[in-house]
């Protein structure tokens with residue numbers, strides 16, 4: 483969309499149609515091949531996609547599954563996390579991170595975040611550890627790697643598992659190493675709006691541990707390693723062949739797309755330079771941020787969000803209600819001390835970002851943000 487003129491169409495938060503159109507022929511061909519193969523679930527495309535993704539991430543095993551929520555649930559099941567156990571995780575995330583903990587019967591214990599990058603505050607983890615604590619689930623929020631190297635040290639000291647929620651951070655790196663490969667397990671989501679998105683649901687668990695990988699393969703098909711023989715209770719959580727074929731095509735473009743998102747983020751930062759009503763995202767030198775979201779902070783967030791909507795510009799609040807304040811967890815009754823999480827939930831707003839976004843669109847978005855807030 484060229485939007486030099488003032489009479490423009492809607493600015494979308496992501497443009498999935500533009501994304502598809504850029505590689506339409508390759509995608510169509512891959513889908514048609516699956517349709518004529520007659521093989522639709524956990525077949526050759528799933529196997530090759532898992533192999534390609536493990537090479538891309540530099541990890542030994544990729545176990546694909548039905549979605550990113552199942553990926554976390556399966557991970558916790560494979561680690562034997564159960565009722566009575568506690569898992570430390572940020573309240574500032576998509577609900578699924580903590581929902582998965584509850585699904586295996588364990589209790590999420592919420593930790594606060596840092597205001598500069600919205601990621602888990604490593605200084606606040608150890609105070610929450612007790613005899614019931616079994617694992618930490620850090621989230622690499624918005625595509626920015628958290629201080630996962632430091633979390634590994636804390637986990638080793640206290641003998642805890644780490645499941646890295648990388649749903650928003652595929653290809654993000656800390657010290658040149660992909661997130662998801664620092665802890666025991668990493669989890670991915672291929673929800674369509676993700677940096678690597680399927681045309682439906684999809685997810686994956688990644689690990690360097692052979693034993694965990696074998697367990698995960700069993701758990702994703704009803705706890706079965708041999709057909710109709712069930713050793714444990716599992717899930718039905720499989721990736722289908724069409725999604726795997728589509729993901730294989732897209733994986734070839736992922737680095738290029740992540741670079742374009744980074745370029746777009748840098749351009750937004752440049753356009754906002756000197757405009758004090760908006761705080762732009764930090765880019766830390768030792769890590770590769772893949773900008774799943776471009777999230778700003780402003781004191782007038784609600785006004786900005788409403789007025790952008792009136793001007794046909796989409797923006798999203800990721801997330802308006804912290805998980806510890808959700809009704810679904812009201813029974814937990816923990817003594818919360820999450821001032822940063824609560825503060826930023828009132829100030830954050832994510833602006834349109836996707837690989838195909840043009841400078842014209844970004845200029846238009848920023849011009850409108852400035853007009854509204856000035």
Ligand SMILES: Cc1ncc(COP(=O)(O)O)c(C=O)c1O
Nearest residue numbers: 549550551576578579649671673
């Ligand atoms: C941080 C985070 N964790 C988990 C999930 C769950 O993934 P899915 O929607 O594929 O179940 C998402 C997806 O939105 C997410 O952003």
